[in-house]
Amino acid sequence: MTVRDLCALHTQLLDSDIQILENLSTNLPLIADLNKANVFIDCPVREGKHAIVVAEACGHSVKSVYDHPVVGKFAYEAFEPAVFYVLRTGKDMFVNRALTQEGAMVQQSVVPIKGECNRVIAVLIMEKVIHEEPVSFNQFDRQDQQNSLVPEFIEESIFLINNQNRLVYTNPAAINLVSEICLTECVLGESIFDYFPSFADVLASKEDILMKEMNIGKKIIQLKKFHLGNKNSNETFIIIRDLTELRDKERELISKSVAIREIHHRVKNNLQTVASLLRLQMRLGAPEESKPHLLVSLNRVLSISSVYEIILASSQVDHVDLLELIRKIGDMIVHTEGQARQCLRIEYSGELHHSIDSDIGISVALVVNELIHNCVKHAFKEGTEGNITVCLQKDGPELELQVRDDGIGYSPAVKPSLGLDIIRMTVENDLDGEFSVQRIKEGTLASVRFPYKR
Numbered sequence: 226m227t228v229r230d231l232c233a234l235h236t237q238l239l240d241s242d243i244q245i246l247e248n249l250s251t252n253l254p255l256i257a258d259l260n261k262a263n264v265f266i267d268c269p270v271r272e273g274k275h276a277i278v279v280a281e282a283c284g285h286s287v288k289s290v291y292d293h294p295v296v297g298k299f300a301y302e303a304f305e306p307a308v309f310y311v312l313r314t315g316k317d318m319f320v321n322r323a324l325t326q327e328g329a330m331v332q333q334s335v336v337p338i339k340g341e342c343n344r345v346i347a348v349l350i351m352e353k354v355i356h357e358e359p360v361s362f363n364q365f366d367r368q369d370q371q372n373s374l375v376p377e378f379i380e381e382s383i384f385l386i387n388n389q390n391r392l393v394y395t396n397p398a399a400i401n402l403v404s405e406i407c408l409t410e411c412v413l414g415e416s417i418f419d420y421f422p423s424f425a426d427v428l429a430s431k432e433d434i435l436m437k438e439m440n441i442g443k444k445i446i447q448l449k450k451f452h453l454g455n456k457n458s459n460e461t462f463i464i465i466r467d468l469t470e471l472r473d474k475e476r477e478l479i480s481k482s483v484a485i486r487e488i489h490h491r492v493k494n495n496l497q498t499v500a501s502l503l504r505l506q507m508r509l510g511a512p513e514e515s516k517p518h519l520l521v522s523l524n525r526v527l528s529i530s531s532v533y534e535i536i537l538a539s540s541q542v543d544h545v546d547l548l549e550l551i552r553k554i555g556d557m558i559v560h561t562e563g564q565a566r567q568c569l570r571i572e573y574s575g576e577l578h579h580s581i582d583s584d585i586g587i588s589v590a591l592v593v594n595e596l597i598h599n600c601v602k603h604a605f606k607e608g609t610e611g612n613i614t615v616c617l618q619k620d621g622p623e624l625e626l627q628v629r630d631d632g633i634g635y636s637p638a639v640k641p642s643l644g645l646d647i648i649r650m651t652v653e654n655d656l657d658g659e660f661s662v663q664r665i666k667e668g669t670l671a672s673v674r675f676p677y678k679r
Contacts, residue, residue, distance in 0.1 A: 226297060228266070231279045235270045238347075242340040246279060246347055249338065253282035256351075263290045263331075265350040266338065267300055269312055276300040276308055279347070290331055290354050303380065306401045308348055311335045315345045318404065322355070322397050330355045382465040386417050390428060393460065402465065406442050417463070424448070428461065444469045485543055486536075489583075493533035500526045521598065524561065528554045528594035532586040545586040547579045547624070551615055554593045559613070562601045568610045569601065575616040579624060585678060588655040589626075595644040596628040596671050604632025604669060619677060623658075626673045635662055635669040648673075 226234075228250050232243045246266055257264040261284045267276040278298050283289040302309040304325075307318040315337045323333040331352040340346040382402040385394035392413050395403075403411035407420050417424060427437055433452040438445065444467060451462040503523040507516050531553045535545045555571050581589065597613065605611040616627040645662075648671075652660040658675025 228279045231277060231297060232268060235277050236268045237271050238268065239340070242346040245340055246338065249349070250280035253280055256349075257282040257284040258286070260284065260351055261287045261353075263352045265295070265352070266347050267308055267350055268347040270299070275302075276305075276312065276348075288354075290325060290329055290352050291327055293327075305333065306397050307333055307335045308350060310401050310404065311337050311348050312345055314405075315339070315343075316404070319410070321400055323352070325352075380466070382467075384417060384463040384465075386428075386461050386463065388459040390416050390418060392417060399465070402467075406444065424463070438468065445472045489533045489536050489543075493530055493537065496526055496530035496533070500530065520562065524558055524598065525591065525594055527557060528590040529587055531557075532583055532590050535586075536583055543583050544580045545583055547581050547586070547589065548573065548617060550586060550590060551593050551617065551626075554590060555597050555613070555615055558594065558597045558601060562598065569605070569613065570611070571597070571613040571615065573615050573617070575618040575627075579617070579619065579677065582678060585656065588651050591651050592648050592656075592660075592673055593626070593628075595648045596673075599642075599644055599671075600628065600630040600632065600669070604630040604634075606633065620674070622676060623674050624677045628671045629665075629668060631668040633668075634664040636664070 228247050229243050232238050232246065238246075246268070250266060253264050253266070263281065263283045265278050266280040268279050269276050276299065278295045278300065281294065281296050300308055305323040307321040307323060310316070311318050317334075317336045319334045321333050321335070323331055325331055332355055334351045335348050337345045338347040338349055379396065380398060382399035383394070383396040384392060384399050387393050392411070392415055395411055395413070400411045403409065403420050409420075411420065417428075421441065423439065423441065427435060427448060427450055430450070432450075435448075435450040437448050439448060440446075447466040447468050449462075449464040449466075451464070453460045453462065500523055503519055503526065507519050507523075511519055531550055532545050535549055535553065536543065539546070552573055555573070559569050559571050593615075597615070600611075600613045604613075612631050614627075614629045616625075616629070618625050618627075649660050652658045652673055652675065656673075656675035658673060660671075660673050662669065662671040
């Protein structure tokens with residue numbers, strides 16, 4: 226494929242940008258001959274995570290770094306940090322180490338290619354081989370010896386310093402860190418304090434192993450110190466991990482958690498306002514025959530409100546304890562609807578304390594409200610005692626909720642009710658579950674099964 230084909234397929238470059246790269250690509254063989262090196266043009270891909278090689282050339286007087294053509298291949302930041310540093314900053318990077326797609330360690334220099342308005346559109350890369358053979362995992366000593374593959378592409382920045390705090394070894398991530406923070410080239414033999422004066426307290430500590438989180442400029446880092454003091458060596462490893470993005474995400478998560486709790490609080494208050502209006506209407510202006518219907522609506526509103534009350538009373542951001550929710554709704558209904566008509570008792574059993582998402586909790590709250598309301602309203606004759614048992618248990622990937630009473634028993638011949646319609650629609654559509662109700666030897670058993678999603 227041509228430069229234009231690759232750019233059109235994988236990048237967001239303008240036609241004028243592609244024309245610049247096409248013109249430059251015609252000169253790559255000459256540049257490669259002059260430098261006795263491999264030369265490439267890499268462009269950032271549309272997603273921005275990788276880069277793609279759109280053109281290459283190798284000097285005629287040197288052996289190519291690669292056994293096979295790499296045009297159309299992707300380059301990754303873990304292996305070639307200098308490429309992505311230049312793409313982001315537009316600054317030159319010279320004589321850095323990188324790892325090729327074929328496992329060879331190369332000396333790499335990278336300069337930006339700019340389009341209109343001084344915008345970086347690609348990079349020009351020159352590579353010269355360091356090792357004749359692919360790097361082995363067991364080859365690690367110092368920078369002047371063959372280097373291990375692992376430190377070369379590890380994300381952490383690794384510095385090895387001697388007893389005078391001068392740099393003996395740095396991996397590519399460390400070189401990149403110095404360039405990014407200090408805006409200068411990292412040079413072996415220089416004091417680490419020339420780049421990071423704030424490390425003085427850590428290195429002055431007599432502890433051989435030390436870990437500390439600290440700020441450097443706009444970055445938050447985790448610094449680990451390992452002192453290698455023995456009869457053959459008196460050197461120290463410093464390993465730095467960039468925590469900036471992690472801490473930013475943590476702060477963002479905290480902000481979102483606060484916002485979610487505030488939303489829950491407002492929803493709960495609005496539901497309580499609706500409940501207060503229903504109570505007021507029942508006391509002041511509702512006909513006697515309408516009050517039972519208003520009470521049913523009131524309990525439905527309060528059941529949904531219970532979800533938010535439980536969330537706000539706990540440390541959970543958006544999850545609710547299912548057993549606590551069932552208890553709260555059951556006790557409320559028996560108290561408000563059953564107290565005046567008969568002596569009812571409600572008990573809870575089975576596997577307890579399953580946490581569910583608040584959205585699922587709202588659906589479960591409606592179902593529990595209707596099931597227990599049906600028991601209170603239809604299962605027992607006026608003036609008689611009765612027992613209601615709510616059992617919650619986990620069966621494989623599903624939760625099963627059973628509501629049992631010892632009343633007169635369910636009759637399928639009874640005309641359909643709004644409560645049963647609400648249960649069926651909610652279970653099937655919102656919970657993706659199954660609902661069944663049957664008459665048993667003593668009373669009625671209603672069962673709801675639905676997938677358990679934490």
